[in-house]
Amino acid sequence: MIAALLSTLEFNDACQKTPAAAATGLPFAQHQADAVEAFEMLRLVASPMVAAKATAVHGSMGAITQAPPPNRPMLLASYNAQMVALMTAIRTEIGVDAN
Numbered sequence: 001m002i003a004a005l006l007s008t009l010e011f012n013d014a015c016q017k018t019p020a021a022a023a024t025g026l027p028f029a030q031h032q033a034d035a036v037e038a039f040e041m042l043r044l045v046a047s048p049m050v051a052a053k054a055t056a057v058h059g060s061m062g063a064i065t066q067a068p069p070p071n072r073p074m075l076l077a078s079y080n081a082q083m084v085a086l087m088t089a090i091r092t093e094i095g096v097d098a099n
Helices: 002-024 029-045 048-066 069-093
Strands: none
Touching (some): 002 029, 002 069, 029 048, 048 069
């Protein structure tokens, strides 16, 4: 479980930095590479429920980086909702009240 939590923290950190950099026009390739690496580790150690939520976040993060800037706010709203779902799944799995 500790490996899953650490992978999740690394994944979340890189995922948050990627769209933030993309939104401000800063380079995001390294953050995206870090997110992909953490995502692959997370998929190996997380439960199927958490891995499925992380997969959705990963897909949204990639979509944000590929979208033209005017389309990013709509995608960011979806990404944020998926990130909340991921955090809720993790909190549920480790027995922490999600409220």
